[in-house]
Amino acid sequence: MKSGLKNKKLGKNFYKADVLSVAKSLLGKILVKKNGRRFIAGKIVEVEAYDGDTDQAAHSYGGVTTRNEIMFDEGGYLYVYLSYGVHFCCNVVTGVRNKGTAVLIRAVEPVEGIEAMCKNRFGKKVVSEKEMLNLTSGPGKVCKAFGIEKKHSGFDLTGDKIFILNSPLGENEKIASSKRIGITKSAHLLWRFFIKSNPYLSRK
DNA sequence: CCACGGATTGGCT
């Protein structure tokens, strides 16, 4: 498991590809956040793509605003927003400059720094098996566990505070797609991608 | 200036 953190950090070119390719490619990769001298890390198991050009559900649909301007920068930045006034959700900006595309990270499988995640989520280091499965199985939960907040919006993912490591999908891990969750506009698009049968998905 | 609604979660019925 810890060997996962020795893998290579994804570079600028990875993020500059089109949003649907990046969304699918992100599955199985390791999201890492520096936490003091240690790291919090989780394998990405569920994502959603958003494209401001055609997709009315995207925050970037309708053009640049103060909230979404980072989505219009080139790929490789973090976009964090407050959902329902309660939870933070984190996105990876993709594509070339002015595209307005991003990938929402909806769920990860805990890899390292699990005690720190539990502390962030539940206020204690040791949790039940049920709580373990509930630790990072949703976009708001991932941000809470990782300690990602609004102030992290705009962070460069090729830097050393928050980044993503390359990692291959397991042999028996299959990618599936579905409609995106919790939206009403452009709801028909099958732009949610996830690793089939992974126990940390936000929904089956 | 004010009203409205949302890329969610967790607790209660």
Place this chain on the structure above:
DNA sequence: GCCAATCCGTGGA
């Protein structure tokens, strides 16, 4: 399964 919590970007008066 239903619904409140709670902030802020956006759009209309």
